[in-house]
Amino acid sequence: MLVQLEHEGYVGYGEASMVPYMGESFQSAAAFLNKVDVSLFKFPFDFAEIIDYLDSLAPGNPAVKAAIDIALHDLEGKLFSKPCWQLLDSHPELMPSTSYTVGIDTPDIFRQKVKEAGGFKVIKVKLGRDNDKELIQIIRSVTAQPVYVDANQGWTDRQQSLDMIHWLKEQGVVLVEQPMPKSDIEGNAWLTQHSPLPVIGDESVQRFADVQKAKGVYHGINVKLMKSAGMYEAKRMIDKAHELNMKVLIGCMSETSCASLAAAALAPQCDWADIDGPFLTTNNPYQTPVLVEGKYQLSNAPGLGLQLK
Structure with a gap:
């Protein structure tokens, strides 16, 4: 809408x-x-x-x-x-690369999707099924680029989760989102304490009040404007996470260039970015955001810098 x-x-x-x-x-x-x-x-x-x-x-x-x-x-x-990024005190030169999510499919089609993501510098994949290792191995058969993993609360055994994270680290994975159910606070905290990779709270962190609760349970938080109720609260969440010495991944839902450029205005204040919505959306009424070397290029135009097709 x-x-x-x-x-x-x-x-x-x-x-x-x-x-x-x-x-x-x-x-x-x-x-x-x-x-x-x-x-x-x-x-x-x-x-x-x-x-x-x-x-x-x-x-x-x-x-x-x-x-x-x-x-x-x-x-x-x-x-x-x-521009919005200036009003929010962002610095474009600090823009992180954005990841590109490769959708789960048959091995051959999945492999082709990875090949087609060559314009991005980071690959993201959703795990939490019985073929997790196979998917990572397919990615590695195509590219050596860094990988973000989102387990979508799909892992339930903490020791098996830790063993998987150690293996993922060996495969060049950079971070793991929401490995265990958000209701398993003790399990996620234990995993965070022992994990060799940053563990990021996603479904566990919706709005500002959740950031403090995530301290000690995760290494960092995933901020999404569609969860935070917009840019104002997202900025507060980012600032609070920094205050708590937590990492920040800024993400997105299935969004057009409009909400994605809003997230991009805050992305330079974050450690990682996963703002691939416009590149996965077929009904985007706006011009696709400009990427250079896998990074959003922030416009100097007033506001979001949004342009109709």
């Missing part, structure tokens, strides 16, 4: 990418938007006040709240004639 907000002749664009496990749908987003009084949003925007207002309307609904937040950030950048 795409959202537009107008002020003094300028238009800000936002996006809600809703996934079933977060409990959102087009219908729930539309119902939430009908509750929002946009006349309350006065420029310059008080984003702390705005998120409190949105949360007061209804709990949850982080993706549609993110759409509003992103649109207001885009609008604010245009009204100030500054």
